[in-house]
Amino acid sequence: MISGDETAVIAVDGAEKSFGAVRALDGVSFSVRPHECVGLVGHNGAGKSTLVNLITGGLAPDSGSVLVSGMAEGEKFSIAGARAHGVRCVFQELSLCPNLTVEENTRITHPALKGLGWRRRARALIAGKLDAIFPGHGIDCTRMIGDLSIAERQMVEIATAFSESDTRVRLVILDEPTSSLDAGLAAQLLGYVRKFVSEGGAVVIISHILGEILSTADRVVVMKDGRVVSERRAAEFTVETLVGAMGSVVRARDARAPSAAAGEIVLTRKAPAGSGGIDFVARRGELVGLAGLGGHGQTRMLVGLFNAGGGDWVSPKDPRIAFVAGDRHVDGNLPLWSILRNMTISLLPDLTRRGLVDTRAEAEIAARWRERIEVRTKDMANPILSLSGGNQQKVLFARALATRAPVVLMDDPMRGVDIGTKQEVYAMLREEAAKGRTFVWYSTEMDEICQCDRVYVFREGRIVAELAGAEVSEERILSASFAEAAA
Amino acid sequence: MNALRMVFSKPWIWAFIAAGGVFFVTVMFTGGASTIGLGQAALTFASFSVIVGLGQMFVITLGPGNVDLSIPATMTLAATLALKVMESQNGMIFVGLLVALGVGLGVGIANYALIKALRIPPIIATLSSSFIIQSTAIWSNRGLRIRPPQWMADLTTQSLFGVPNVALIALGITLVIFVLLEKSLYGRWVSAIGQNMRAARMAGVPVDGVRFATYVLCAVLASLAGFLLASFSGGAALNMGTEYLLTSIAVVVIGGTAVAGGFANVPGIWGASLFLFLVVSMLNTYGASAGVRMLLTGVIIIGVIIAASRRRVA
Known part of the structure; x- marks a missing residue:
């Protein structure tokens, strides 16, 4: 020593x-x-x-x-x-x-x-x-x-x-x-x-x-x-x-075939005219990665996609898009509330009968998700801020995944999450995608981007490259991120 | 012992303790002779504060910067127009009530339109709209003092089994609001917005819809309070709402609702409303001059707020 x-x-x-x-x-x-x-x-x-x-x-x-x-x-x-x-x-x-x-x-x-x-x-x-x-x-x-x-x-x-x-x-x-x-x-x-x-x-x-x-x-x-x-x-x-x-085991990255049987298009966003960028498209059941250097327009794109979904005035009958925040203090946590209430806020409309929330159904769903994502707490009634950062992030994941929304946007949500949890979440995302859910995933970590079926690389606020399947690699992404700067 | 501790950890308990203490001190002065009379008066006058306070509570719970300063003007305009329509006829009471509620609806819509469309902070928006509302009331009133229909006057001044009717009305509204806050989807949404508006939006809460509904709810409750107050006091007066500007905010704060938003408390509104009325009547009973009365009222309110907030931190 x-x-x-x-x-x-x-x-x-x-x-x-x-x-x-x-x-x-x-x-x-x-x-x-x-x-x-x-x-x-x-x-x-x-x-x-x-x-x-x-x-x-x-x-x-x-x-x-x-x-x-x-x-x-x-x-x-x-x-x-x-x-x-x-x-x-x-x-x-x-x-x-x-x-x-x-x-x-x-x-x-x-x-x-x-x-x-x-x-x-x-x-x-x-x-x-x-x-x-x-x-x-x-x-x-x-x-x-x-x-x-x-x-x-x-x-x-x-x-x-x-x-x-x-x-x-x-x-x-x-x-x-x-x-x-x-x-x-x-x-x-x-x-x-x-x-x-x-x-x-x-x-x-x-x-x-x-x-x-x-x-x-x-x-x-x-x-x-x-x-x-x-x-x-x-x-x-x-x-x-x-x-x-x-105390955890590295799991080998699952070798995946690119989803050849591309599903129907569920989300699109045209590149601004004259910007020379690539249009964004997401299909059913896809894991779409947003890569590139941090702060080059990925978060703005996600927020834009979310706001385009509407729901400012009236909660839609069938939720279209759920969002997992990365900057959880700004976009995610409701700091006065319990873990339970933080987890269920997005799916409350489904648990509401004649305007009143069915708290028993709410508690049941929360208990199920608590088990599924292993939130470390004695009591779901404890305040959200009593959890460690990684566990708070898990709750935000559950908030989005528990909804019926067919599209989930993720704004670099794995910051401060340990490697064991990450592996669990990756597996869960794959499973959900196989059921037909679409994920749009902005990440600053190459490991995560490499989990995706298709990747858009951002530079200076626009999409400059699209990589699919076997093309998704650290080298390709880095070269696309830096292309012009190096030239 | 545990049950006692649980009761004391409730944020509304301090408002009730304060109200009870002041009541006791006042009654002591008169040797117990005024117990029933004072109790009835307190319940009656507290009822009006409760009704406006419940609306203000929802608005304040929406988060920092949200407050409705147009409550006094809305009360005045609703009362003025309703009395004018009713022209002291019993048959027109229902129409008058609709007019009053309509005024509230209109004011709520106008307030949120200012806040949203012109991006004016709620304090400024509701303050400026209150000038317009008050001017409309002056213009339509023109010094007329119309008496309320006899049935309304009777309803608001009489009691049922010793409990003033207006207190029963306020209690009914309170129960509805309690369910709305604690059990309904809308109540959850209001609380979520008050904690973190951006996070609430990203979690799928229809932020604009909820805020709009809240400003409308507050204005409608204010107009209802104005309607009842005018019926109770024998007519509308242009300054009838003035004292409710501070009162509506004070009862919310003393009652244990978080000033910074995100957490509201219904029972505390009652405790705080009773307390505010009783403080004034206690000082009156002891023969304090107007200046001393104002001074002590301020000091006592500050004291209760400090006691209540300290409990919540611990």
Whole structure:
């Protein structure tokens, strides 16, 4: 074990933490030294986020200790203390203020930027860091966060964490940093992480994309049920052994024949005249993927398709389109409600007799779906926000799949979902598609796009390529996404 | 013990505790002599607040920025036009009621048209429409004071087994609204919209239809309250609705409905309406001057809201 090392930037020793009856951490020892990038992996609910919260001072352990090098004896560890000692974190739940500009958000994390001209200095600071990490990012730092795409927001968040004003950054924790980034941006970030580490920094990276962890981290720590179950040099792991250590088995990708017997067309959208784009078509029983770099018009297309379905004034008798949100806090969760009510909202019209909701039928359906997608909760009456992010996402899936809608739109819904759950959802989508349902699936992850029968590649707000069956491959998609930029 | 804790965790309990406390203090002053009289008066006047408050509750539950400020003007116009049509004749009562409800329907449609078509925030839209409504009332009233039909006057001023008729009417409306909120699809939709309008839309909730229905419902309840109030007080007056602007919002907030939307509470409206009336009558009983009365009313309302909101956080 390395936890006793004197030079560690941060050393957690025997930490335990419980939330009510739930034991989130059960005696975890964890340390990070300079010149080191540590990968932290585990399923949803394995205790990773709790461990991160201990390190950033957001939570205090029930027992055990958290030590940051340079901290005075007996100094109380807190969020401010962690920051003062150079510990930064990029949270999975994006934490920027949407009503402020990029430079104003920079000011919040850097109190040292004060006095006249702070805007200019903040802009220089953040723009410089963005340029260093994501060359050619194209983000205007005077824009409001709320106007940026989710990928751009994540880029700003990452750049903010690495930027320095009064204190030196010694340890950066990246919690699912690439979940909203496309392959190109993710590669830029991981390259920067290696550079930062080689210059003496320390990084903890949490990701569900195991390839990323193996290629970037020096050492990998595997967590399961609140304990560290495995800790080795990254070179000693392969994706298979890593998944095995987490406790789930990689299933081979089902080789699929392209659906030759194309069904009837259920959804179309013409490309704007003169744009040179390709028309969008979806057929019955198809899994249609929307690929391309993040924020190139895929979400706008999905929202457009949904709104074209109508239902603003009167709920249609037969629902045509259901939607699975990716940005669940904005488009998905109804935060005051229980898990049950969040799950059933879309299918209520079917459960209504003479204007009144049949709550018994509602509870039955919810219980069935709870079992089918394995929502981890004791009681469906618990608030939706009591669930972990991945489980909230499962509820949103159930919300859409439980309806009778023949078309389901999915807006990169697998962010922050663990690999076991993903496999279950893939299987469920296949099964539903076989029954004649159509899925339109925007994803930033290549694995997911490769699950689709047919893929449209987006670039600059329009569809530039259509790939079907065996043509669907990472190389083809990347080359279509970058074609003009490379030329 | 557990049952007691459950009762105390209800958001409406504080409004009733406050109302009960004020009632007790007031009755103590008179040595118990006024118990029945005060109780009946409180039920009567609370009824009007309850009816408008229930409508406002739905509107506020639609989420931040949603509030109907046209309630006072709607009450006045509905009462004025209805009395004019009825011309104190008992045979015209039904027509008068239809006119009043028609006014509510029209106002609701106009309000949502302003909000939707012109994209005006609800506060501004309902405030500006209330000027137009009030002007129409002034124009059609022209200082006339028409007495309500005798049957209506009797109905609204008399009691059944000691309970004022208007309180029974308000209770009936409350039950309907309770079912609407807690059991119906519409109630679910309103609550969903109030929590996250965008998420509700993407989940298939017909957002425009529900919001439209809510503004209409609120205006119709306001017009009904105006109709009953004018019958009760012997005629319509141009300022008859004024006090219901603040009252309609205060009863919703004190009653335990979330100001930020998404969560509504029906029983609390009753507790809060009784409380607001009783505070004023308590201060009157103790001989407080108008200034002191206003001051204390404000302080007491703030106190109840703080007590209620603290319970909900815990």
